[in-house]
Amino acid sequence: MNCFEEDVPVPLSPMADYFSSTLINVFVIAVAESEIPIDDSKVQPLLKNKLLPICSRFSSIMVADKNGKKVWKQVDVNLKDHIKIPMFTSTNGTLKLYDQCFDEYMSKIAMEQLREDKPLWELHLFKYPTSKCEGTFIFKLHHALGDGYSFMTTFLSIVQSADNPSVPIKFPSSKSSSSTNAMPKQLSQTASMVFKSAFDFGWSLLKNSLIPDEQTPLRSGHEDVGFRPMSIVNVSLSLDNIKEVKNKLKVSVNDVLVGAIFFGIQLYMKAKNHRSRTAETTALVLLNTRNIRAYISAKEMHATNSKAPWGNRFHFMHVPVPMLSDKKELNPLEFVLDAKKNINRQRNSLAVPLTGVLLRLLNQIKGPQAATNYMYKIMNNASLSISHMVGPEEKVTLVNHPIKGFYFMTVGLSQSMTVTITSYMGYLRVGFGVEEGFIDEYQLKSCFDISLQMILEAAKKLPKM
Numbered sequence: 271m272n273c274f275e276e277d278v279p280v281p282l283s284p285m286a287d288y289f290s291s292t293l294i295n296v297f298v299i300a301v302a303e304s305e306i307p308i309d310d311s312k313v314q315p316l317l318k319n320k321l322l323p324i325c326s327r328f329s330s331i332m333v334a335d336k337n338g339k340k341v342w343k344q345v346d347v348n349l350k351d352h353i354k355i356p357m358f359t360s361t362n363g364t365l366k367l368y369d370q371c372f373d374e375y376m377s378k379i380a381m382e383q384l385r386e387d388k389p390l391w392e393l394h395l396f397k398y399p400t401s402k403c404e405g406t407f408i409f410k411l412h413h414a415l416g417d418g419y420s421f422m423t424t425f426l427s428i429v430q431s432a433d434n435p436s437v438p439i440k441f442p443s444s445k446s447s448s449s450t451n452a453m454p455k456q457l458s459q460t461a462s463m464v465f466k467s468a469f470d471f472g473w474s475l476l477k478n479s480l481i482p483d484e485q486t487p488l489r490s491g492h493e494d495v496g497f498r499p500m501s502i503v504n505v506s507l508s509l510d511n512i513k514e515v516k517n518k519l520k521v522s523v524n525d526v527l528v529g530a531i532f533f534g535i536q537l538y539m540k541a542k543n544h545r546s547r548t549a550e551t552t553a554l555v556l557l558n559t560r561n562i563r564a565y566i567s568a569k570e571m572h573a574t575n576s577k578a579p580w581g582n583r584f585h586f587m588h589v590p591v592p593m594l595s596d597k598k599e600l601n602p603l604e605f606v607l608d609a610k611k612n613i614n615r616q617r618n619s620l621a622v623p624l625t626g627v628l629l630r631l632l633n634q635i636k637g638p639q640a641a642t643n644y645m646y647k648i649m650n651n652a653s654l655s656i657s658h659m660v661g662p663e664e665k666v667t668l669v670n671h672p673i674k675g676f677y678f679m680t681v682g683l684s685q686s687m688t689v690t691i692t693s694y695m696g697y698l699r700v701g702f703g704v705e706e707g708f709i710d711e712y713q714l715k716s717c718f719d720i721s722l723q724m725i726l727e728a729a730k731k732l733p734k735m
Contacts, residue, residue: 279341285582286414296413296682303403303675312669432665443564467620482651487542499706529606534718536594554586556657587616650684661694
């Protein structure tokens with residue numbers, strides 16, 4: 271099922287246009303860890319028979335029409351151009367050596383630009399064993415092709431159930447009843463909520479236009495940070511452990527993780543610079559704006575009037591990071607409760623949709639460049655971004671390769687730090703993408719480990735409800 275009719279150029283969506291400019295150029299890197307060595311002979315049939323038919327953007331390039339506007343144009347795809355297999359001089363290296371090679375390779379491809387005369391995606395096959403797996407599939411996709419929801423639907427469409435390949439994989443869904451785009455029915459009738467929304471929107475305008483976060487050990491302030499080298503590390507967590515805190519505090523899994531991230535980065539900033547514990551720090555939390563949160567098939571996404579259409583359907587919520595007080599350090603659960611309060615306030619506020627309206631008006635009145643400049647300020651004035659994707663609940667295979675682990679990372683955002691959260695098969699992978707040479711990724715990871723452990727221990731001391 272195609273996103274549009276063949277051979278008919280289609281304009282880029284505004285968000286795709288913003289994310290493919292000289293100012294902002296954003297990619298998503300999705301990593302699937304194989305339990306067995308990779309057989310690359312099976313990859314081309316996978317791409318030809320499964321990936322390309324999902325959406326014709328995977329076989330399209332960006333070109334300018336006669337008016338100078340970017341459009342998608344379908345082209346013939348030579349799959350060999352999109353498959354990259356790195357080769358290293360040592361063929362008998364240790365797992366530690368290949369771990370280092372993998373980290374360096376991830377940093378390398380995070381910085382590389384994709385050729386504009388080819389469809390904007392690649393599949394890298396890291397055919398060396400690491401301490402985590404026997405081989406690694408690395409998909410690199412330009413954000414203009416779609417967002418995390420679109421890409422997760424793509425992944426679910428090309429994998430099979432490990433237990434029974436003949437049975438369609440179960441599409442996971444969030445148990446949260448609140449749509450990320452939904453607003454309370456009584457919102458327009460509630461004066462206090464309208465007042466709060468107006469305040470939040472005004473604060474967002476100030477943050478986006480005039481008041482950037484202070485420079486801290488977490489924010490370098492470099493204007494070209496999105497084009498600087500990035501280092502990537504990730505942590506694997508048990509979902510059951512997170513649910514223990516969730517159930518004790520009556521919050522969501524996402525609230526627990528965001529609270530642990532906030533506490534961890536405050537511990538990191540305190541270790542690097544004691545004065546930074548009082549600095550104003552803001553996180554941009556990604557918000558899916560589709561009418562439903564459950565995944566649907568690619569065919570349903572492309573249907574007319576789909577509730578979950580293909581593309582880039584998201585906005586950012588400005589969420590302040592709580593400052594590290596002695597009280598909060600002694601009771602780190604306060605970070606989780608603050609995360610819940612602030613995220614819920616932004617989710618139920620008019621500030622997010624109003625920012626979307628403002629971007630559309632800028633695009634229509636002043637042109638795409640003005641809207642791109644504003645989007646750049648939204649990202650650049652904050653200290654970090656956080657995004658969360660729900661992955662398969664069951665074990666899957668990719669062309670008969672059992673997948674042991676799965677995670678993603680967004681690269682090219684205008685911040686020194688990006689955090690991604692991915693669930694798969696009862697585990698969570700929290701990834702940290704940081705400005706290389708500015709943030710110590712291993713110390714940051716250690717601070718997150720400490721923060722999570724302190725939160726888990728504090729939750730255990732609470733009485734059962």
